Amino acid sequence: FLSGHTGMKIHTPNIDRLAASSMIFTNAHTPAPACAPARAAILTGVHHARSGAENVYWGDGPKWREFDALKDVVTMEQFFKQQGYKTLGAGKIYHSQAPPWTPTSQVEPANWDFYYPSVYISHPYQIRAPKDVIYPEDVDNKSRPGGEGWWTWGPIPVPDEKMADYHVVDWASYQLAQKHDKPFFLAVGMWKPHDPWEVPQKYFDMYPLENIVLPECKKDDLEDAFDHGRRWIHKWVVDNNQWEKVIQSYAASITFSDAMVGRLLDAFEKSEYAENTIVVLWSDHGMHMGEKENIEKFTLWERSTRVPLIISVPGLTQAGTKCKQPVSLMDLYPTLVDLTGFDKPSHLDGRSLLPQIKDPNTRTSPVMTSYQFTWTEQPITGHAVRSIRYRYIYYPEINLEELYDHEVDPKEWDNIAYKKENKGIIEEHRKVMLDMLPQLTWREGSPDGYSIDKDGNVRKDNFESN
Incomplete structure (x- = not known):
């Protein structure tokens, strides 16, 4: 259904x-x-x-x-x-x-x-x-x-x-x-x-x-x-x-x-x-x-x-x-x-x-999902915020952020977190995480193991294609 x-x-x-x-x-x-x-x-x-x-x-x-x-x-x-x-x-x-x-x-x-x-x-x-x-x-x-x-x-x-x-x-x-x-x-x-x-x-x-x-x-x-x-x-x-x-x-x-x-x-x-x-x-x-x-x-x-x-x-x-x-x-x-x-x-x-x-049209606040990954080389914790339009994800240990616009990208294929025009959206979703976890912090610079080009496209270094 x-x-x-x-x-x-x-x-x-x-x-x-x-x-x-x-x-x-x-x-x-x-x-x-x-x-x-x-x-x-x-x-x-x-x-x-x-x-x-x-x-x-x-x-x-x-x-x-x-x-x-x-x-x-x-x-x-x-x-x-x-x-x-x-x-x-x-x-x-x-x-x-x-x-x-x-x-x-x-x-x-x-x-x-x-x-x-x-x-x-x-x-x-x-x-x-x-x-x-x-x-x-x-x-x-x-x-x-x-x-x-x-x-x-x-x-x-x-x-x-x-x-x-x-x-x-x-x-x-x-x-x-x-x-x-x-x-x-x-x-x-x-x-x-x-x-x-x-x-x-x-x-x-x-x-x-x-x-x-x-x-x-x-x-x-x-x-x-x-x-x-x-x-x-x-x-x-x-x-x-x-x-x-x-x-x-x-x-x-x-x-x-x-x-x-x-x-x-x-x-x-x-x-x-x-x-x-x-x-x-x-x-x-x-x-x-x-x-x-x-x-x-x-x-x-x-x-x-x-x-x-x-x-x-x-x-x-x-x-x-x-x-x-x-x-x-x-x-x-x-x-x-x-x-x-x-x-x-x-x-x-x-x-x-x-x-x-x-009244099903009554607005709600974004919701949060969290998980600690152990399939990775080292345990990594991540947090996701889902609003009515966007999904924002943050992995603090590696400083990686992801943002997906469900109006145009329902399959979440394109990470737009590092596009300059989305800075305000990122800040809004960060605040939701901080309400739950006030100890969270964000570092300046690129995520560990990733590079960001001048257009805000993020790519994993040495990515292996399957």
């Missing part, structure tokens, strides 16, 4: 159904282009650029509590529990891994009245595709990104009923069919379309390889931009003739996930809670399918930060309305508090979207 892949129809009839009866935020962005920091930020209400939880933070248990800024904050589900709500959760809400991988869960047990399958293993067992499907003999599996166990794709010869997300939706549907003696906060986390992109065969059949459309990409697109350190992954995909299969598998995973959303919506609409319950659908990050020489996420460009966000509020949202203003998933916590009539906790970095729900 966000027209995420030009030239292909991605089948999402159930999400489309929800969108048609709700408000769609078409310019919504994640605080982080990775699962762990995004989810910790959204659910605690503290942006990870302030808390320090800027990268994938592995480990079992609520490890995010180990950051000083998050040690005592009241999380979203904790807040509603304190207000007398029953808190019910299932699947991937906080960062987790499911068996057969190392079972970890960053859910905080005390915050939930019940969690399926458990607060300690927060997602059911995931069936994998056969090894000869995910590790075919005609590719170089020795140099394969992700090694064995991760970053794989291919059809699974099982029906939907065998899939982990099906079980999560079964449990949530059961909860919706029960009589609850107090209001509830129900969080339903589906793993797909996160990799591995392995779902039942019928979803692959919807996307024949001969119909797959590769994304439009600009040659040497990274010459004037940040090198995210993942070009080798994209090169492996291309060299091993897997690009079309990656897109097919991701599309299939999206449509499988949509089918699970449909099952949940059916149960919700049949329940006694359909007319008095707020519904929110969101995803924690976007996804590259080859753009910017990247497969997957982990960047500060539009493909990684833009996310679906749909909100339905009985008696308030107008069916099918769209808000084009920039908003952040950090806004979910204060919005839900506002909609339920409580006073907002003082620690929240987001803002309530109630004004936009009432």
Whole structure:
């Protein structure tokens, strides 16, 4: 419904159904282009650029509590529990891994009245595709990104009923069919379309390889931009003739996930809670399918930060309305508090979207996404600001800035940050970053490892073309 892949129809009839009866935020962005920091930020209400939880933070248990800024904050589900709500959760809400991988869960047990399958293993067992499907003999599996166990794709010869997300939706549907003696906060986390992109065969059949459309990409697109350190992954995909299969598998995973959303919506609409319950659908990050020489996420460009966000509020949202203003998933916590009539906790970095729900043309301020890159030779932190027209990115350690004008460059192909005429725009977006991170500074001169010509064109020194 966000027209995420030009030239292909991605089948999402159930999400489309929800969108048609709700408000769609078409310019919504994640605080982080990775699962762990995004989810910790959204659910605690503290942006990870302030808390320090800027990268994938592995480990079992609520490890995010180990950051000083998050040690005592009241999380979203904790807040509603304190207000007398029953808190019910299932699947991937906080960062987790499911068996057969190392079972970890960053859910905080005390915050939930019940969690399926458990607060300690927060997602059911995931069936994998056969090894000869995910590790075919005609590719170089020795140099394969992700090694064995991760970053794989291919059809699974099982029906939907065998899939982990099906079980999560079964449990949530059961909860919706029960009589609850107090209001509830129900969080339903589906793993797909996160990799591995392995779902039942019928979803692959919807996307024949001969119909797959590769994304439009600009040659040497990274010459004037940040090198995210993942070009080798994209090169492996291309060299091993897997690009079309990656897109097919991701599309299939999206449509499988949509089918699970449909099952949940059916149960919700049949329940006694359909007319008095707020519904929110969101995803924690976007996804590259080859753009910017990247497969997957982990960047500060539009493909990684833009996310679906749909909100339905009985008696308030107008069916099918769209808000084009920039908003952040950090806004979910204060919005839900506002909609339920409580006073907002003082620690929240987001803002309530109630004004936009009432009038989608109500202006918002730009939103910020941050990430610490570890695919590079040395860890590098970056911050991005998305306004209604521009994307501005700053990498302090290397003094690199990027600016893209979405009115003329929606694919973010041309970095215009060093054009003299854009100095005022740069300053405006710097101020947004300083509001969040007042300690940020900017150095004079060219970025480290880049040169700027007299016309303001920036180029990476010794750039290697693929």
